[in-house]
Amino acid sequence: MTTIVSEQIAGQDAEAAEQVHALTSELVSDPVRGYTELRRQAPLVRVTLPDVETPVWLVTRYEDAKAALSDPRFIRDQGKVPGLETDGPSIAEQMIEAYGLPAEYRDYLGIMVLVDGEEHSRLRNLVTKSFTARRINALRPRIEQITRDLIKPLAAKKQAELLEDVGYPLASTVICALIGIDDEDVPQMQTWIRDYASGDIDLVIPALRNMVEHSKTLIAQRRQAPKDDLISGFFKSGEEDSQALSETEMVALILLLINTGITPPALFIASAVLALLDHPEQLARLRAEPSLLGRAVPELLRFTSPVPMGAPLYATEDLLFAGMPVKKGEAITSALLGANFDPAEFKAPEQLDITRELGRGVGHVAFGHSAHYCIGASLARLEAEIALDQLLIQNPGTTLGVAREDLEYFDLPGEGRHLRKLPVNL
Template structure:
């Protein structure tokens, strides 16, 4: 049976990040709802249900590269281009954005294979002692002064130290990279354009240095893989991958750490349970990922043919995107999804779509989980006196076009 869709809905950044008020009504209306996202003129079909999100993310009839739609003729800027325009990014830097995220098939597999070898389960698990030392060193001075801002003092330093070491960023330069990525993610054009320029120039210099003096890092491995004719990477692709890994390896994990701490402070019964049973942390982190979904919206997918999806017609070339936060709060999949339950038994696989699903499943998922386990253990389990440093309604947020609202800072007392 074909379902008739309601009229187009305009989503705000606030609604994108609100799992209940933002999506409950949309989920009830239809499997797909026509929406416009902040800063984007082209309407998209929005998926809000868990099973539909998993199905779309693994459906070969959808591609991320709009140019791969048979017979595609560009009529105005793509959604990805509109998102770049919404950020105000200069045209000369656009070749460095969207790599791996907005490609499909063999090209995506080639790029992914050159990155995943550094993110195997064995290599990530071996990082735990180092992560524990880094986190302890970060927290020690904070405990002495009995106050901290968790994004500035813990989340960003931890995430940047780890991902930069894997990439090959020289240790003295990690602080600069951390500053640039925070400015890049600020939503302020006066900050993120110079930050992007700095990161691009740094990546070019790093590649040049590793050509002369290789090391045990990703950039050296990319260079050793050969040139494009051998299935290796061009310099532009290497720069783009450095930006991708720095961005996705620092900002979402740092924001997730802060959001997880806040979620547990907001649910003192769950925090007390975790402190009483520290072994629950390996179950608590996936539940916190489901509950907070640090990347609330998936990338747009384009239909390669006229098709029916979830009982609704989608025309060739139309865009579909998954509200990952909404899918992770679907009451058809999760009992009482609005409640945080660190003992929750999630479903098959990882049990949520916070890291996406299918071929584009997040490469850094295991690392993000491990970082969160270590930080929550050392901050909340081993330090039972941590409290919010300001009134709950005084917390500040910032918006990113099409990506919702995020904590600007999380002050705490230790």
């Protein structure tokens, strides 16, 4: 009987898997409507992402997402799949193509994110030295001061646009200092990264060109006069490593850190503020018990997941995953936001609960999992904790500055919808 039931379930899963669903940017960012039905259909479902022709297997369940992200049979570099003959661009290449980026800039994209094994470890080890727990914890007083300096003039005006006035300048100032970007250049870098993240190709290409050239200039300066920053550390590591970084790799790592160290943290701060304003009973609880902030931030990360989709992974062999067959060379991707709303892992996941006790480890996959877990996770949590404290707890009068339905959003291919602005009254 057990065998018959298992065969029936497998048959149902296979039938569901034959359907290909178009995963729009709106659905990518909708944890309930976007993923609930897909999660019910099968452990893996076939989807196409915006501007990507090749179907991928989508993982929507929490335990399956963690398993996929740590399974050595899946790799990020399609070109390293043994014996695979491809007749078209990879998923990542199609997503880059969707942006319309010139070919000469593509070598600067995807570093560390789209590599595996020893190459990934080599690059990651060079960067993690700047993100140790001790170094991040030591930044708290500085981040608190930066945040106070940003909010003080806004409080006098009684209004602010949180992305423009707090989220982006806070994240930009902190990550640029770690990288080695001079203070006077931070506002310009912030403008470039916002243009780059806008999805508007007329802004994206000039911004990318400017960031590449600025990074090359910084590299040349630090080669001649090193400082206590990440770029100078590249050269120190090169003296001890026979596989020293090339200039292209240095530029690519700088761009990676600028992008991931500014845009997702800034968007998360805005999304977290909005989530709490949307749940006044939770905000009231947080204001009454500020000690809950350390638990509230992980719950807000679960609830909003600023990076809703994981990078594509390719099967290195024919295999069974979550009981379903995946062929060599086929791609799977994890719906990180969807996994964070899996009712099998989280009780009433659609409810924001700042007292929620999350499970093992960090208890969510908003920062990914395993070898590619976000290097800047602890920094992003610290920035959010300080920003939420000063914006919502120390300023108890903070309210939304426009009608909820008037908020503006923008789409990024394969990355969902994001707030364009968040006006508030202080």
